Amino acid sequence: MHLATTPPPPYYAVIFTSVRSDIIEGYAETAQRMEELAKQQPGYLGHEAAREQIGVTVSYWESLEAIRNWKTNTEHILAQQTGRSDWYTAYTTRICLVERAYSWGDFNL
Amino acid sequence: MHLATTPPPPYYAVIFTSVRSDIIEGYAETAQRMEELAKQQPGYLGHEAAREQIGVTVSYWESLEAIRNWKTNTEHILAQQTGRSDWYTAYTTRICLVERAYSWGDFNL
Numbered sequence: 001m002h003l004a005t006t007p008p009p010p011y012y013a014v015i016f017t018s019v020r021s022d023i024i025e026g027y028a029e030t031a032q033r034m035e036e037l038a039k040q041q042p043g044y045l046g047h048e049a050a051r052e053q054i055g056v057t058v059s060y061w062e063s064l065e066a067i068r069n070w071k072t073n074t075e076h077i078l079a080q081q082t083g084r085s086d087w088y089t090a091y092t093t094r095i096c097l098v099e100r101a102y103s104w105g106d107f108n109l
Numbered sequence: 110m111h112l113a114t115t116p117p118p119p120y121y122a123v124i125f126t127s128v129r130s131d132i133i134e135g136y137a138e139t140a141q142r143m144e145e146l147a148k149q150q151p152g153y154l155g156h157e158a159a160r161e162q163i164g165v166t167v168s169y170w171e172s173l174e175a176i177r178n179w180k181t182n183t184e185h186i187l188a189q190q191t192g193r194s195d196w197y198t199a200y201t202t203r204i205c206l207v208e209r210a211y212s213w214g215d216f217n218l
Contacts, residue, residue, distance in 0.1 A: 013203065019214070050162070097205060098204070100203070
């Protein structure tokens with residue numbers, strides 16, 4: 001996981017913050033698969049994520065339409081359902097317009 | 110660290126993603142102090158954070174003015190300078206308008 005390199009604003013961010021349950025069955029495989037699948041979506045720009053007590057995942061998108069298409073992807077809908085039944089105890093999804101962005105430092109590290 | 114409970118949109122999010130250097134001196138104390146100081150700022154609504162290979166910290170604010178005031182807080186400016194000289198090898202700050210938010214699950218866990 002590196003920092004994402006995104007184009008100049010405006011573009012969109014989806015901030016997904018979550019608390020995991022104790023159920024680990026299927027989680028890592030599905031998370032990995034969803035990451036691969038998201039990268040294949042039209043309008044996907046990148047993502048950044050970390051988890052300690054909570055998980056904070058931010059994905060970047062060209063447009064609201066791109067986000068809508070990913071939200072309603074059939075395989076992703078199934079993962080969302082198992083997310084609620086098995087893997088998460090709580091989560092929030094926030095749809096945001098990125099208005100400004102400033103980067104500093106060496107992104108090749 | 111729990112999930113943040115924020116008011117209905119619109120409000121603002123600052124997404125700060127970073128890569129740490131090997132320098133640990135002063136980092137934890139300053140991070141803790143900045144968290145306390147941010148919570149005291151007018152217009153602060155909450156924050157969510159986690160770090161693995163990268164750190165992803167999102168803070169929520171009532172307005173761009175509140176973000177500007179926090180950005181230019183004297184003690185925060187000093188921390189930002191030491192961040193560049195000592196604690197980080199790279200970071201990105203994104204200023205975002207939160208347009209929609211959906212929560213699910215038990216936030217009291």
